[in-house]
Amino acid sequence: MKPHVVVLGGNFAGLGSAQKVRELCGESVRITVIDRKNFLLFVPNVPAEVFEGRDPSKTLAMDIPSTLDEDDIGFIQAEIKAIDPDAKRVDFVPNERPGAAPESLSYDYLVVAVGNRLAYDKIEGFAEHGHTVSDFYYGNKLRHFLAHEYKGGPVAIGSARFHQGDGTKDVKLYGGHAFPSAEAACEGPPVETMLSMATWLGQHGKGGPDKITVFTPAALIAEDAGEEVVGKLLGIAGGMGFNYVNEAKDVTRITKDGVELASGKNIEAELKIVFPDWVPHDFMKGLPISDNEGFVVTDVTMRNPKYPNVFAAGDAAAITVPKLGGIGHAQCEIVAKQIAKD
Ligand SMILES: Cc1cc2nc3c(=O)[nH]c(=O)nc-3n(C[C@H](O)[C@H](O)[C@H](O)COP(=O)(O)OP(=O)(O)OC[C@H]3O[C@@H](n4cnc5c(N)ncnc54)[C@H](O)[C@@H]3O)c2cc1C
Incomplete structure (x- = not known):
């Protein structure tokens, strides 16, 4: 029997891992992807679609099953x-219709690419007063707000605090470099959104950058880009009129009138x-493969040290x-090379 590679998650890291495993292992393995939805959500372009006034669900969804089928990958x-890493088993419930009976799938290799939960439910007042651009629902909610409700008042854009786990403490980086730590999970989106919002304000005759305050929990926004790059960005943004608040620590509450920071x-x-x-x-x-927060522990080859047949890719990995x-x-190729090597 061919070794069974089970990939959990079918968005960027899951789809990419499955395709790369097929490319590098050929027909020597059987591959199955499990995801709760049957389309790839192209997250990075949601802000652009929203500020251009288009429904992102019409332009940014790609069918997963037919894409996988091209490489003879099951879905x-x-x-x-x-x-259950000891039993080499995954438990799931088919979700096409409610009421499906729970099932299990055995694997020889497991790739965990389930991303993370974007925890808006931890922010008091978000449902009533908050907006975002991380999926089709929230993107369309903001699109509607901009078109029908927004009166041209001040705009706040920023991130809540990220809680990084301890899963990288034993990771040895090549060249002895320190492992990055982050106080915000992903700060490209707020920077991109502040620029798009300013353009939108100008195009709709509602003002410009001086209406926008961008905030970060950290000492420096998008600190992973490096002090020099961010310094230049802040200089340009400040000159354009954007307002900047750093060391916000966290978002405590969102109200009708604004954002309360920790x-x-x-x-x-x-x-x-x-x-x-x-x-x-x-x-x-x-889980025995997870760190204290629930991110998957791996070495730099994306392999779990305790369970060498378990890999992680994408946001689910502690190292990401x-x-x-x-x-x-990039991790998809690393995962596939390791499985092919085995
Ligand atoms: C607005 C925005 C803009 C961004 N722009 C960029 C950018 O320009 N460049 C960049 O590199 N990154 C960007 N990012 C980050 C990028 O979107 C993520 O890093 C990326 O989506 C992570 O991919 P992933 O496959 O690891 O996880 P995800 O994309 O989160 O996919 C995880 C998959 O697992 C599935 N899943 C989860 N739990 C379960 C479960 N229990 N059962 C079944 N299926 C499950 C989900 O349905 C999903 O399909 C942006 C993020 C946001 C929010």
């Missing part, structure tokens, strides 16, 4: 419930666009800091 649409500072705003904490899924917590799809994409 199961199901909610993943549990992983630093004690409040930002007055009619429109509040917020990016939350990236939190591991509940079923990832407390900050949480960027580009990093996950």
Whole structure:
């Protein structure tokens, strides 16, 4: 029997891993992908579609099953419930219709690429007063707000605090470099959104950058880009009129009138666009492959040290800091090379 490679998650890291495993292992393995949805959500372009006034669900979804079928990769649409690394088993419930009976799947190799939970539910007042651009639902909600409700008041854009786990403490980086730490999970989106928002304000005759305050929990926004690059960006942005608040620490609450920050500072705003904490899924917590937060522990080859047949790719991996799809994409090839080598 061919070794069975089971890939959990079918978005960037899951789809990429499955395709790379097929490319590098050929027909010597059987591959199955499990995801709760049957389309790839092209997250990075949601802000662009929203500010251009287009429905992102019409332009940014790609069918997963037919894409996988091109490489003879199986697909199961199901909610993943549990992983048992000792029994080499994944428990899932098919989710096409409610009421499906729970099932299990055995694997020889497991690739965990389930991303994280974007924890808007941890931000008090978000549902009533917050906006964001991280999926089709929230993107369309903001699109509607901009078109029909926004009166042209101040805008606050920024991130809640990220809680990085301890899963990288034993990772040895080539060249002895220090492992990055991040106080915000992914700060490209707030920077991109502040620039798009300013363009939108200008195009709609509602003002410009001086209406926008961008905030970060860290000492420096997008600190992973490096002090020199961010310094130049802040110089240009300040010259354009953007307002900047650093060391916000966290988002405490969103109200009708603005954003309350853990630093004690409040930002007055009619429109509040917020990016939350990236939190591991509940079923990832407390597993022998996970760190203290629930991110999957790996070495630099994306392999779990305790369970060498378990790999991680993308946002689910502890080593992926900050949480960027580009990093996950590079990890797909590393995972596939390791499985092919075995
Ligand atoms: C607005 C925005 C803009 C961004 N722009 C960029 C950018 O320009 N460049 C960049 O590199 N990164 C960007 N990112 C980050 C990027 O989107 C993520 O790093 C990337 O999506 C991570 O890919 P992933 O496959 O690891 O996880 P995800 O994309 O989160 O995919 C995880 C998959 O697992 C599935 N899944 C999860 N739990 C279960 C379960 N229990 N059962 C079944 N299926 C499950 C999900 O349905 C999903 O398909 C952006 C993020 C945001 C929010």
